[in-house]
Amino acid sequence: EVQLLESGGGLVQPGGSLRLSCEASGFTFSTYAMSWVRQAPGRGLEWVSVISGSGRSTYYADSVKGRFTISRDNSKNTVYLQMSSLRGDDTAIYYCAKDLGRWNCLDVWGQGAPVTVSS
Amino acid sequence: DIQMTQSPSSLSASVGDTVTITCRTSETINSYLNWYQQKVGKPPKLLICAASSLQSGVPSRFTGGGSGTDFTLTISNLQPEDFAIYYCQQSYNIPRTFGQGTKVEIK
Numbered sequence: 250e251v252q253l254l255e256s257g258g259g260l261v262q263p264g265g266s267l268r269l270s271c272e273a274s275g276f277t278f279s280t281y282a283m284s285w286v287r288q289a290p291g292r293g294l295e296w297v298s299v300i301s302g303s304g305r306s307t308y309y310a311d312s313v314k315g316r317f318t319i320s321r322d323n324s325k326n327t328v329y330l331q332m333s334s335l336r337g338d339d340t341a342i343y344y345c346a347k348d349l350g351r352w353n354c355l356d357v358w359g360q361g362a363p364v365t366v367s368s
Numbered sequence: 369d370i371q372m373t374q375s376p377s378s379l380s381a382s383v384g385d386t387v388t389i390t391c392r393t394s395e396t397i398n399s400y401l402n403w404y405q406q407k408v409g410k411p412p413k414l415l416i417c418a419a420s421s422l423q424s425g426v427p428s429r430f431t432g433g434g435s436g437t438d439f440t441l442t443i444s445n446l447q448p449e450d451f452a453i454y455y456c457q458q459s460y461n462i463p464r465t466f467g468q469g470t471k472v473e474i475k
Contacts, residue, residue, distance in 0.1 A: 294466040353459030354402040354417035
C-alpha cells in the first residue's frame, strides 16, 4: 500500500524552527518528486515547496522562500521540510504529497502534520 | 504567478443533481490542471489529473474538461458522499497554485 506518514509537527514560538518529516512506503521513492502543501485553519490549500526525485532541484512559494528548506534522503524514503523564522501565518496543517509524474499532479497525500506558531 | 479563479465559491444541490465547477487561469496552462476533493478533517484526494484524466477508483460521474485557460469539473448524479470542498490546481509552473475552493453543500 502506498503511504505517506508525516511527523514533527507541534507548537513553536514566533521566530522559532521546526522540522517536518514525511516517510514514504509502497513505491520507489527516489523516482518521484515530492511536495509540501499547507492549509491554514479554515482556509484553502497553499502549495509550499517541491523537490525532484534526485533532490537536485527544489522550488518554493514566495511566502516561505529563504525561511523553509525542503530536502530528502532517498536511503530513508523520507522528505523533510525545515522551517525557520516561523510566523503566526505559518500556522497550518502541513501535508506531504507524492507527485504523480509528467503532469505534476499530487496523487498520494499524508494525513498532515499540524504546526502552530504562537507565544 | 498564475492566478486561479474558481467559481462558484459555494453551491447547494440535491442528491441526483448535476453540478459544474469552473476554474479559470490567468494564462494558458495547456492541460496542466488538476482537481481535488477534500472532506472535513481529511487530506485532499486527487480526482482528475491533466484536465480530464480520471484517477483510478474515482467514480465516472466525475468529469473534467477544458484546456488553455478555462476548465470545468462536472459531477453528475450527485451522491451524498460528494458533498465536500473541491479545489483546482495548476501544475504548469511554479508556484503550483490552487484555486480558492468550491464548497458543495446539501440543499
